[in-house]
Amino acid sequence: MQAVLSLKKYIKPYMVFAIIAPLMMVLEVGMDLVQPTIMQHIIDYGIAQDNTSYIIKMFGLTVLCAFLGLLGGAVCSIYASKTAVNFAADIRQDLYETITYFSNSNKDHFTLGKLITNITSDVEMLQRALTMLLKVFVRGPLTFLGAIVIVFLTARELFPILLVVVPILAFSIYFFTKISGKLFLKVQEAVDAVNTRVQENLAGIRVIKAYNRKDHQIDQFRSVNEKLMKRNITADQIIGILMPLTAFVVNMGIIAALWMGAFKVENESIEVGVIIAFINYLMMIMGGLMSSSNVLMQIARAVPSAKRIVAVLEEKPEITNSESPVKSSIKGTVEFENVHFAYNKQNEAVLKNISFKVNSGETIGIIGMTGSGKSTIVNLIPRMYDTDQGLIKIDGRPIYQYDLETLRGEIGFAPQKATLFSRTIEENVKYGNDEATTEDLIEALESSCAYEFVEKLDEQEQYLITQGATNLSGGQKQRLAMARAFIRKPAILILDDTTSAVDSISEKRIQRAITENFKESTKFIVSSKISSIRHADQILVLEDGCIVGQGTHEELLETNTTYQDIVSTQLVRGGTLHE
Amino acid sequence: MNKPTGRQVGPPSLGRHPGPRFNGPAEKAKNQKATLLRIWSYLKNQRIGIVSSVFFVIVSSILSLIGPLFIGLIIDEHILKLDIDGTIRMVLILAAIYIISAVFTWLQTYVMIRVSQKTIQQLRQHLFEKFQSLPLSIFDKRQQGDLMSRMTNDVENLNAALSQSVIQIVSTILTVVGTGIAMFYLNWVLAVVTLLVIPIIVWSTKQIIKRSSKNFVMRQKDLGNLNGYIEETISNSNITTLFGKEMQTIEQFKKANEKLRASALSADIASGFLGPVNNFINNLGIALVIGVGALMVVGNVGVSIGVIASFVTYTRQFFRPINQLSNLLNTFQSAIAGAERVFEILDEQNEVADVPDAITKNHYDGEVEFRNVDFYYQKDKPVLKNISFRAKAGETIALVGPTGSGKTTIIQLLNRFYDAMSGEILIDGNEINQYKMENLRDHIGVVLQDTYLFSGTVRENIRYGKLDATDEEVERAAKIAYAHSFIKYLPQKYDTMLSSGGMNLSQGQRQLIAIARAIIEDPDILILDEATSSVDTMTEVQIQKGLNNLMQGRTSFVIAHRLKTIENADQILVIKDGAILEQGNHDKLMKNNGFYASLQQQLQVQ
16 A cells, blocks of 8 residues: 555646546536436426426426536546546656666666566556546445435435345455456466467477477467366356346345335335335446446556556666766776676675776777676676676776766677667667767778678668567677677777677678777677687686686687687687678 | 568567557458358357357346336336235236346356357467468568467457357347337337437447547557557667666657657547446436426326336336447457457468378488479579589588578478478488478477577476486486586576576577487487577587587588588588589588688688
8 A cells, every 4th residue: 555655646746637536526426316316206296296397397407417417427537537647647757767777786676577567557557547546436436325325315214125235235246356356366377378378389389390299289288278268267157146146136125125115105104206216226326336346456456556666666776876976088997906796696796806907998808608707797897787896997986986977978888689779770870879970870880890781781771670670680780789889989899799690700800890990999808709809908718707817818828728728629710600 | 590581671560558448449350241150150069058048148138128117017006006915916026037037147148158268269279279280481471479469369359259249239139129119118209208319329429439439549559659669678778778878768758658648638538428428318318208207197198107117217228238339349340350360360371281191201311302492482582592412311411601591491491391492302212292291300300590498397398309208318318418517507407497488598508408409309310500609619519529429320400600510511511692602521612712712711811
């Protein structure tokens, strides 16, 4: 509940709307409730006394009531929508901004998929619940309570019937609502199982065909599919009892009203119009109860969504600017002093006691096996994560003192996973530098050996990349991601294993371009291939998060056994031929 | 990677989002009649259920019509005449009617739910089995999300329609017609007065739906755009951070969000009128009945108080279904459209069927020959041109060439992922289409470039290569593939659960498991398509040893990028632009001094 309350501030700007909506709903419900009473008066006074003008007057009154009800309902609907839509849009905006400024560790904490669901379906769920709350939730209980009160006031003779019928109705609705929650949870599990199976089978269709496992897959699917069917049947059949049951209970109320009414009319304690009005109120009571329970379910389902949203909104970005960030320009001397780092603080450290220094303009190669911590080192430089212990300095100043924007603005980073956006090639590369000219663009593309394939495309730089860049090969993606880093002309250039899918000949051309075009920049090259780093001014050999060797190719070749091992496995002709 | 050319380029298709349950415009099916007939062919299996369900609906609808008639009758004939005994007698009959009505209503749902769920289950099963029988070209052509949504959204729409709408439409029609008859029977003047309201209902509902549909389409479009934007930017958010583009990204988001705010407001407000307007018309109808009815009672034209009571109840019964009808028809329409999309897939051609008397073998020697093989995805863009080569049993063939040259396609023809357009492919002297496809694939082991693992344990994933493999066999295969060394450090070792797509392992580790999976299959012909591309070199050398053991005595096709692996092959095929450029072993090709030699030399020059 705490979570829901902390979203209160998003309603505040629309508080007037949020108050008007239920108030107008009160008007609509009030008018609905008055109608049977007027009807009763028409029958018991107008007809009984043959009073035509009274009937016409009362008829006018009912029509007026109907119009007032329409007014109330319409205005309520407008303001409820206004409140809910604006509320949702504001939350969505705040959520998105919060997430955009999240550090990697924040994102790891929530996982990207959950964050996406949060901002899409959770917000939507909340919006729907709020609309319902403002519209129906007032309507249901109000109709229900109002009808009971009116019966008590105008048809007290028949009121005892309500004392029996209403508790039975309320209990059965409560009971079935509760059960249906449980049943549908089970159905949902079965639905998820079916969806996962289908999704996997679509994604892994090649493997299935290659291994000839069609029948195996079909058998597996049959069992989840049957389970889904069985659970659906059980759930629907049990819940299907509710409707006939409530109708039955209400109908029994009508029977009781007629029975009792007959005696009361005979001993002249009530008029016949009272019975007719009572029957109408009874139906309203049922309707009111049913719709309240529906809304309650909706709201109950929105509470977890609200909790998840609040958790995201309240998460503090882990990496922020220091109090007085330094915005001075960066030349590019990078120094690590006894750096320790672990992604998960309970687990073993990924980096242990890392110390090295690169001067601006130099190239440093980092090599090691998968999982040795190569990528982690370079991810610490733009503060994607912060160190647990030790210091990283750029131009002699600890990096946390720099303004984040300045720091990252001076770094050109091509990450291991070459992610591109669903825009044109030009837009993707210029993402690295808004002010880049067409010449800059072509230069960057040429440096990364991307121009050779871009040139051949019908649309050239205007070629539209699909979501997930499915219309490019792995090597093409890597080349474009490098071009995006190159176009920044950064003080520090970081290539995190960006040529794994690029053929050796192109790689060599890229290396040459980097040496020529980025003389001033400090260059970090992470790779598991000797050929990518052998010409570096300095090479770090990493094993299990520790530096086990440091020096030039020739030095390491003489002294370092790990390095010798790597070299011997890759030999002189260990190059790669194609992508 | 070898993808079919001509892949659609354009903005990502927007997933369908669970919009609010207002009145979205229903999608229309192209051929409603044919689709309906086909849905019926599925329902036919449940004929008894349907017939009895319809019977129950008819009975319960008629009973619910009799109820109000009785109420009026009791008031007029018994209560007003102070006839207590008569009242009790009639009330008991009414009670019986209500009991039967309740039982029948429940029975009808009970039966119909079975009918629809069984039908849906069958349809889902058919669709799934169809997925398994479709040729790969369909999966290239259609997006995975599209196929997925046919299995989920479309089938679900049909389910909703079958389990509720069908019965509701029947009962609505019965109720409306029955109520109409009952009202005319009671008093035609009052009936006409009541029916006067119907044109207003139809007109106003239509207006509202027309307006809200338009806004709804806008709203769905904006929502789709926004969600697409969210998905992409959040998935790629590390790029945003690295390049310091937070402000710009937020600015763009704001534009899309504001657009949605505006369109959502107009859509929600327009559709929100439906409720109050319907309520108003109901009230107006009842007011008319009471007003005119009361005047008629006073004017002594054959209307009694009981008739008014019956009419009020009927009026309530009459309008509710009419209000719902348009909603029902919408559900129904999108269900038919959904069913049509499902049938569209069911009508796709299956993978080629086996020829009659297809050959099955327990062992293939592994002699493979391509004779003038051509292949294309699109006629004007040939992928393979006149490919001919011969591999003797037990040989290792390396395929070399730039991206998109057609290497992967060649091996995909071998296990019949695709069929050649012209030319012949022979294994052990027979054309491959003479073999039973299942038998052939059982004896060809493949490690694909894009490794796919299923959700399940590590053990289950390795065992996928041989379903009846023992735990020891699994472990042995893992050791050969050098997967054992990391598996033993996993939290539950071989019983560690992998998430779908194997995302909690590194790409290299996934490849190792895929190799173990191929090893355990013990195939006669082995295909390795960049099997070790994501494994670091140290590990690769070790796996290579294992693979060398495995390749011993089996015909193997290897697409690799490490020159070392290629050098040792018995035969190297250099493929360029879909044709074989050079062919021979390493020494021969080096002597030829052609493309291959120039590649080698370029790499030598440091």
